[in-house]
Amino acid sequence: MVNTSLMHTPPTAEDRAAEDVFLHGYRPRPGDTVLDVGAGVGSEVRLLSRLVGPQGRVVAVEGHPRTFRCLRRAVALNGLSNVTLVSCAVVDEPGTVRLDEHDQTHLRNALTSDGTDGVEVPGRTLAEIISTLGLDRVDLLKMNIEGAELPALRGSSDALRHVRNLAVSCHDFLAEEPGREWQRTFKGVTELLREAGYSIRTRPDDPRPWVPYYVYASRPALVGNRP
Numbered sequence: 001m002v003n004t005s006l007m008h009t010p011p012t013a014e015d016r017a018a019e020d021v022f023l024h025g026y027r028p029r030p031g032d033t034v035l036d037v038g039a040g041v042g043s044e045v046r047l048l049s050r051l052v053g054p055q056g057r058v059v060a061v062e063g064h065p066r067t068f069r070c071l072r073r074a075v076a077l078n079g080l081s082n083v084t085l086v087s088c089a090v091v092d093e094p095g096t097v098r099l100d101e102h103d104q105t106h107l108r109n110a111l112t113s114d115g116t117d118g119v120e121v122p123g124r125t126l127a128e129i130i131s132t133l134g135l136d137r138v139d140l141l142k143m144n145i146e147g148a149e150l151p152a153l154r155g156s157s158d159a160l161r162h163v164r165n166l167a168v169s170c171h172d173f174l175a176e177e178p179g180r181e182w183q184r185t186f187k188g189v190t191e192l193l194r195e196a197g198y199s200i201r202t203r204p205d206d207p208r209p210w211v212p213y214y215v216y217a218s219r220p221a222l223v224g225n226r227p
Contacts, residue, residue: 014043014046014047014209015046015047016087018043018044018047018048019047021167021211021214022044022142022169023140023167024167024201024203024214024216025165025166025167025201025216025217025218026140026164026165026167026216026218027051027137028048028051028052028056028139028140029051029052029139030051030052030053030055030056030162031052031053031055031056031136032051032056032057032137032139032140033052033056033057033058033059033137033139034048034051034052034056034057034058034059034138034139034140034141034142035059035061035126035129035130035135035138035140035141035142035163036048036058036059036060036061036125036142037061037090037141037143037144037145037225038062038063038090038142038143038144038145038146039060039061039062039071040062040067040071040144040170041067041070041071041074042060042070042071042074042075044077044142045058045060045074045075045080045083046074046080046111048142049080049082051080052082053093053197054082056073056082057082057083057084058080058082058083058084059083059084059086059129059133059135060083060084060085060086061086061087061088061090061129062085062087063085063087063088063089063090063097063099063121063123063145064099064121065087065121066121068085068087071085072085084133086124086129087121087122088121088122088124088129089121089122089123089124089145089148090123090124090125090126090129090143090145090148090152090157091123091124091125091148091151091152091155092125092151092152092154092155093123093125093155094123094124094125094128095100095123095175096120096121096122096123097120097121097122097123098118098119098120098121099118099119099121102120113175115223122186125152125155125156125159126141126152126153126155126156126159127155127156127158127159128156129137130156130159130162131159135162136162137162137164138162138163138164139164139165140164140165140166140167141163141165141166141167141168142166142167143166143167143168143169144169145169146171146183146223147171147174147180147182147183147185149168149169149170149171149185149189150170150185150188150192153168153189153192153193154192157196158190160193160196163218164215164218164219164220165204165218166193166194166198166215166216166217166218167214167215167216168189168193168214168215168217169190169213169214170185170186170213170214170215171183171184171185171210171213172184172185172186172213173209173210173212173213183216185214186213189215190202193215193217196202198217198218198219199217199218200216200217200220201216201217201218202213202214202215204218
Protein backbone atom coordinates (compact mmCIF):
# COMPACT_ATOMS: atom_id res chain seq x y z
CA MET A 1 0.00 0.00 0.00
CA VAL A 2 0.98 3.63 -0.46
CA ASN A 3 2.53 5.30 2.57
CA THR A 4 -0.59 7.31 3.47
CA SER A 5 1.32 9.47 5.93
CA LEU A 6 2.75 11.24 2.88
CA MET A 7 -0.75 12.34 1.89
CA HIS A 8 -0.71 14.74 4.86
CA THR A 9 2.92 15.85 4.71
CA PRO A 10 3.33 19.62 4.27
CA PRO A 11 4.72 20.53 0.84
CA THR A 12 8.44 21.09 0.69
CA ALA A 13 10.16 23.80 -1.34
CA GLU A 14 10.85 21.07 -3.92
CA ASP A 15 7.14 20.25 -4.07
CA ARG A 16 6.22 23.90 -4.52
CA ALA A 17 8.73 24.27 -7.34
CA ALA A 18 7.31 21.18 -9.06
CA GLU A 19 3.77 22.52 -8.75
CA ASP A 20 4.79 25.87 -10.19
CA VAL A 21 6.74 24.53 -13.15
CA PHE A 22 5.33 21.13 -14.08
CA LEU A 23 1.74 21.36 -12.83
CA HIS A 24 0.97 24.82 -14.16
CA GLY A 25 -1.28 23.38 -16.87
CA TYR A 26 -2.84 20.42 -15.06
CA ARG A 27 -2.78 19.27 -11.45
CA PRO A 28 -3.20 15.48 -11.07
CA ARG A 29 -6.23 14.25 -9.15
CA PRO A 30 -6.80 11.17 -7.00
CA GLY A 31 -6.96 8.09 -9.20
CA ASP A 32 -4.99 9.66 -12.07
CA THR A 33 -2.22 7.99 -14.02
CA VAL A 34 0.92 10.10 -14.46
CA LEU A 35 3.82 9.23 -16.75
CA ASP A 36 6.97 11.02 -15.54
CA VAL A 37 9.54 10.81 -18.33
CA GLY A 38 12.92 12.02 -17.18
CA ALA A 39 12.13 11.53 -13.51
CA GLY A 40 15.72 12.24 -12.46
CA VAL A 41 16.45 11.57 -8.80
CA GLY A 42 12.75 11.78 -7.94
CA SER A 43 12.33 15.49 -7.34
CA GLU A 44 8.71 15.41 -8.49
CA VAL A 45 7.78 11.77 -7.82
CA ARG A 46 6.94 12.28 -4.16
CA LEU A 47 4.46 15.04 -4.96
CA LEU A 48 2.94 13.17 -7.91
CA SER A 49 2.50 10.03 -5.79
CA ARG A 50 0.71 11.99 -3.10
CA LEU A 51 -1.60 13.77 -5.56
CA VAL A 52 -2.80 10.63 -7.37
CA GLY A 53 -3.30 8.76 -4.09
CA PRO A 54 -3.65 5.05 -3.38
CA GLN A 55 -5.94 4.48 -6.36
CA GLY A 56 -3.65 6.32 -8.77
CA ARG A 57 -0.40 5.40 -10.46
CA VAL A 58 2.85 7.13 -11.31
CA VAL A 59 5.21 5.63 -13.87
CA ALA A 60 8.68 7.16 -13.38
CA VAL A 61 11.11 6.73 -16.29
CA GLU A 62 14.81 7.55 -15.96
CA GLY A 63 17.61 6.57 -18.31
CA HIS A 64 20.89 7.28 -16.54
CA PRO A 65 21.85 4.26 -14.37
CA ARG A 66 23.35 6.31 -11.54
CA THR A 67 20.42 8.72 -11.45
CA PHE A 68 18.00 5.79 -11.63
CA ARG A 69 19.58 4.28 -8.51
CA CYS A 70 18.91 7.55 -6.65
CA LEU A 71 15.33 7.54 -7.93
CA ARG A 72 14.78 3.96 -6.83
CA ARG A 73 16.13 4.74 -3.36
CA ALA A 74 13.91 7.82 -3.03
CA VAL A 75 10.84 5.77 -3.95
CA ALA A 76 11.76 3.02 -1.50
CA LEU A 77 12.57 5.36 1.41
CA ASN A 78 9.25 7.17 0.98
CA GLY A 79 7.20 3.97 0.63
CA LEU A 80 5.74 5.05 -2.72
CA SER A 81 4.17 1.77 -3.76
CA ASN A 82 1.93 3.47 -6.33
CA VAL A 83 5.09 4.31 -8.32
CA THR A 84 6.33 2.02 -11.10
CA LEU A 85 9.98 2.49 -12.08
CA VAL A 86 11.26 2.10 -15.64
CA SER A 87 14.99 2.28 -16.41
CA CYS A 88 15.50 3.47 -20.00
CA ALA A 89 15.91 6.48 -22.24
CA VAL A 90 12.84 7.51 -24.22
CA VAL A 91 13.66 7.76 -27.92
CA ASP A 92 12.06 7.77 -31.36
CA GLU A 93 13.38 4.34 -32.34
CA PRO A 94 14.12 1.49 -29.90
CA GLY A 95 17.70 0.40 -29.41
CA THR A 96 20.80 1.12 -27.38
CA VAL A 97 21.70 4.80 -26.99
CA ARG A 98 24.30 6.77 -25.07
CA LEU A 99 23.77 9.39 -22.38
CA ASP A 100 26.23 12.01 -21.20
CA GLU A 101 28.36 10.82 -18.30
CA HIS A 102 29.99 13.52 -16.19
CA ASP A 103 30.44 13.74 -12.44
CA GLN A 104 29.33 17.38 -12.31
CA THR A 105 26.41 17.25 -14.76
CA HIS A 106 24.88 13.80 -14.40
CA LEU A 107 21.47 15.42 -13.77
CA ARG A 108 21.56 16.78 -17.33
CA ASN A 109 21.63 13.38 -18.99
CA ALA A 110 21.34 14.46 -22.61
CA LEU A 111 21.64 11.94 -25.40
CA THR A 112 25.04 12.00 -27.07
CA SER A 113 25.89 11.11 -30.65
CA ASP A 114 29.48 10.30 -29.74
CA GLY A 115 30.04 6.63 -30.48
CA THR A 116 32.37 6.05 -27.53
CA ASP A 117 31.57 8.73 -24.94
CA GLY A 118 28.89 8.45 -22.29
CA VAL A 119 27.10 5.45 -20.86
CA GLU A 120 25.09 2.92 -22.87
CA VAL A 121 21.43 2.52 -21.89
CA PRO A 122 18.39 0.88 -23.47
CA GLY A 123 16.19 3.18 -25.54
CA ARG A 124 12.42 2.59 -25.69
CA THR A 125 9.59 4.50 -27.30
CA LEU A 126 6.71 6.08 -25.44
CA ALA A 127 4.32 3.86 -27.38
CA GLU A 128 6.11 0.70 -26.26
CA ILE A 129 6.21 1.78 -22.60
CA ILE A 130 2.52 2.67 -22.62
CA SER A 131 1.60 -0.59 -24.33
CA THR A 132 3.81 -2.81 -22.14
CA LEU A 133 2.43 -1.33 -18.93
CA GLY A 134 -1.15 -1.57 -20.19
CA LEU A 135 -1.88 2.14 -19.73
CA ASP A 136 -5.26 2.80 -21.32
CA ARG A 137 -4.98 6.46 -20.35
CA VAL A 138 -2.35 8.92 -19.17
CA ASP A 139 -3.85 11.89 -17.37
CA LEU A 140 -0.53 13.75 -17.32
CA LEU A 141 2.64 13.13 -19.29
CA LYS A 142 5.49 15.10 -17.72
CA MET A 143 8.58 15.14 -19.91
CA ASN A 144 12.02 16.53 -19.10
CA ILE A 145 14.60 14.76 -21.25
CA GLU A 146 17.20 17.41 -22.04
CA GLY A 147 16.41 18.12 -25.68
CA ALA A 148 15.24 14.67 -26.80
CA GLU A 149 11.57 15.61 -26.35
CA LEU A 150 10.75 16.35 -30.00
CA PRO A 151 12.03 13.08 -31.51
CA ALA A 152 10.52 11.13 -28.58
CA LEU A 153 7.09 12.62 -29.27
CA ARG A 154 7.43 12.29 -33.05
CA GLY A 155 8.39 8.64 -32.73
CA SER A 156 5.24 7.82 -30.74
CA SER A 157 2.69 10.28 -32.07
CA ASP A 158 0.01 7.56 -32.22
CA ALA A 159 0.46 6.94 -28.49
CA LEU A 160 -0.73 10.47 -27.76
CA ARG A 161 -4.29 9.26 -28.17
CA HIS A 162 -3.91 7.87 -24.63
CA VAL A 163 -2.64 11.20 -23.21
CA ARG A 164 -4.91 13.99 -21.95
CA ASN A 165 -2.40 16.52 -20.62
CA LEU A 166 1.30 17.19 -21.11
CA ALA A 167 3.95 19.34 -19.47
CA VAL A 168 7.01 19.27 -21.73
CA SER A 169 10.28 20.95 -20.82
CA CYS A 170 11.91 22.18 -24.01
CA HIS A 171 15.52 23.29 -23.87
CA ASP A 172 15.86 26.17 -26.30
CA PHE A 173 17.48 28.23 -23.54
CA LEU A 174 20.51 25.92 -23.85
CA ALA A 175 20.63 25.96 -27.65
CA GLU A 176 23.01 28.93 -27.81
CA GLU A 177 25.77 26.86 -26.21
CA PRO A 178 28.29 25.45 -28.72
CA GLY A 179 27.04 22.22 -30.29
CA ARG A 180 23.58 22.50 -28.67
CA GLU A 181 21.46 23.70 -31.59
CA TRP A 182 19.69 20.32 -31.55
CA GLN A 183 18.10 21.34 -28.24
CA ARG A 184 15.97 23.98 -29.98
CA THR A 185 12.69 22.03 -29.83
CA PHE A 186 10.03 24.44 -28.56
CA LYS A 187 8.55 25.34 -31.96
CA GLY A 188 8.48 21.73 -33.15
CA VAL A 189 6.91 20.40 -29.95
CA THR A 190 4.26 23.12 -29.96
CA GLU A 191 3.34 22.46 -33.58
CA LEU A 192 3.25 18.68 -33.13
CA LEU A 193 0.91 18.87 -30.14
CA ARG A 194 -1.34 21.47 -31.73
CA GLU A 195 -1.69 19.26 -34.82
CA ALA A 196 -2.56 16.35 -32.51
CA GLY A 197 -5.56 18.30 -31.21
CA TYR A 198 -4.20 19.82 -28.02
CA SER A 199 -4.73 23.35 -26.80
CA ILE A 200 -1.41 24.94 -25.88
CA ARG A 201 -0.39 27.21 -23.04
CA THR A 202 3.04 28.77 -22.51
CA ARG A 203 4.53 31.36 -20.16
CA PRO A 204 6.49 33.73 -22.41
CA ASP A 205 6.73 36.52 -19.83
CA ASP A 206 8.22 34.48 -16.98
CA PRO A 207 11.65 35.95 -16.11
CA ARG A 208 13.27 32.58 -15.45
CA PRO A 209 15.11 31.65 -18.66
CA TRP A 210 13.84 28.08 -18.85
CA VAL A 211 10.15 28.56 -18.02
CA PRO A 212 9.10 30.28 -21.30
CA TYR A 213 10.10 27.07 -23.07
CA TYR A 214 7.74 24.82 -21.14
CA VAL A 215 4.78 23.62 -23.20
CA TYR A 216 1.50 22.84 -21.41
CA ALA A 217 -0.96 20.94 -23.58
CA SER A 218 -4.43 19.60 -22.87
CA ARG A 219 -7.50 18.25 -24.58
CA PRO A 220 -10.85 16.82 -23.48
CA ALA A 221 -11.06 13.23 -22.29
CA LEU A 222 -11.39 10.71 -25.09
CA VAL A 223 -14.00 7.96 -25.30
CA GLY A 224 -13.24 5.35 -22.63
CA ASN A 225 -11.16 7.75 -20.56
CA ARG A 226 -12.07 9.61 -17.40
CA PRO A 227 -14.33 12.64 -17.73
